[in-house]
Structure formats: structure tokens, C-alpha cells
Amino acid sequence: DTEVTQTPKHLVMGMTNKKSLKCEQHMGHRAMYWYKQKAKKPPELMFVYSYEKLSINESVPSRFSPECPNSSLLNLHLHALQPEDSALYLCASSRQKGDRGYEQYFGPGTRLTVT
Amino acid sequence: GDSVTQMEGPVTLSEEAFLTINCTYTATGYPSLFWYVQYPGEGLQLLLKATKADDKGSNKGFEATYRKETTSFHLEKGSVQVSDSAVYFCALQDTGGFKTIFGAGTRLFVKA
Numbered sequence: 001d002t003e004v005t006q007t008p009k010h011l012v013m014g015m016t017n018k019k020s021l022k023c024e025q026h027m028g029h030r031a032m033y034w035y036k037q038k039a040k041k042p043p044e045l046m047f048v049y050s051y052e053k054l055s056i057n058e059s060v061p062s063r064f065s066p067e068c069p070n071s072s073l074l075n076l077h078l079h080a081l082q083p084e085d086s087a088l089y090l091c092a093s094s095r096q097k098g099d100r101g102y103e104q105y106f107g108p109g110t111r112l113t114v115t
Numbered sequence: 116g117d118s119v120t121q122m123e124g125p126v127t128l129s130e131e132a133f134l135t136i137n138c139t140y141t142a143t144g145y146p147s148l149f150w151y152v153q154y155p156g157e158g159l160q161l162l163l164k165a166t167k168a169d170d171k172g173s174n175k176g177f178e179a180t181y182r183k184e185t186t187s188f189h190l191e192k193g194s195v196q197v198s199d200s201a202v203y204f205c206a207l208q209d210t211g212g213f214k215t216i217f218g219a220g221t222r223l224f225v226k227a
Contacts, residue, residue, distance in 0.1 A: 103164055
């Protein structure tokens with residue numbers, strides 16, 4: 001199984017809502033990532049988890065809160081978002097952070113619209 | 116810091132034409148290099164990779180060679196198909212393997 005799954009596929013939320021994005025992989029990967037991708041742009045790294053611990057936070061606003069409950073699951077909690085946060089949110093995993101030359105496996109993404 | 120530069124798109128080709136998408140990089144140390152492809156409405160998927168100088172990555176008729184002397188990793192395919200229409204991202208993974216840095220992406224349209 002080389003699949004990363006993400007739910008929901010689409011999400012529309014108001015600026016006062018709280019919602020969560022979910023990501024799951026069963027490849028035994030120990031590094032998991034959140035990216036934000038705006039239209040016609042490359043993915044921008046937000047967070048990296050390594051062995052369920054937050055390893056990299058690319059100065060992401062606190063309205064985005066990541067969580068890694070176990071080695072297979074990654075969540076992104078959203079609160080008080082702004083319309084400019086509307087984007088495709090991609091989850092990815094790889095064997096482990098620091099493993100040179102090992103590619104990332106991406107999920108299909110959650111298309112988020114903030115109204 | 117490390118960076119990746121790839122040719123501006125979109126690139127429009129007829130079916131069976133030859134494809135080249137240029138990619139150059141700036142990095143300290145010895146990065147690993149990747150090409151990812153993103154089809155409409157999907158996430159990225161690995162197309163090919165190379166981890167050291169002179170390595171050639173290949174997959175589905177696509178090829179790219181890691182050229183340290185020219186800091187390049189150009190993507191080529193001898194005969195494109197309509198199904199190759201997608202956005203192609205060149206990427207490097209820093210020497211420590213901690214981060215992947217993506218180029219801006221090149222959109223390819225292939226006409227029948």
C-alpha cells in the first residue's frame with residue numbers, strides 16, 4: 001500500500017469556524033509533512049513531523065495547529081482562518097526525515113475555501 | 116540558500132513531439148534531485164529521481180541526468196502523449212534530507 005489518504009476532499013468554512021484536516025498512511029513512514037499549495041504555484045512547506053514529534057515549523061501562523069497522534073496519522077487543526085488561507089492542503093510522508101534520496105508520497109489534498 | 120529554477124510555461128506540444136523541460140539548481144553539498152508530476156485535481160507523484168552526479172533517473176519514457184558541472188537536471192521525453200499533460204516540478208532535497216525545495220512548476224499541454 002503506497003497510498004496517502006486525506007479527508008475531507010473539499011472543505012468550505014467561515015472565518016469563525018474550527019475544522020480539522022486528516023491525513024493517514026500505512027507505509028511505515030516516520031516523517032510526515034503538511035504543505036500549502038496556491039493555484040499555479042509549487043507546494044510550500046508548513047510543518048514536518050519526525051517520529052511523531054514536530055521537527056520543522058516554517059513560521060506558520062498559530063491559526064494552523066498540527067497534531068501527530070501516532071505514526072500513521074497527521075491532523076491539521078484550523079481556527080479563525082482568513083480568506084487568503086484558501087488553498088489546496090497537501091499531506092506527504094517519507095521513510096524518515098534525514099533519509100537522503102527518499103522521495104515523498106503525497107496525498108490528493110484537501111481543497112479549502114475560507115469564506 | 117538552496118533553490119531550483121525551471122523554465123517558464125506553459126509548454127504546448129503536439130502528440131509524439133520531443134519534450135525538454137530545463138531545470139537548474141543552486142545548493143551547497145550534494146543534494147538529491149527529483150521530478151514530480153501533478154495531474155489536474157491530484158497531489159504530486161514522483162516521476163523520477165537521481166541521488167548523485169551522473170546518475171540518470173528514468174520512468175514512463177521520461178529521463179533526466181544529474182549534471183553537477185552544469186548544476187542541471189533537465190527532463191526529456193522522446194515522444195509525448197496527450198496523457199502527459201500535467202504540471203511538472205523539479206525539486207531538490209538538501210544534503211541533510213530535511214527539506215525538499217520545489218521549482219515553480221512547468222505546465223505541459225499536449226495536443227492530439
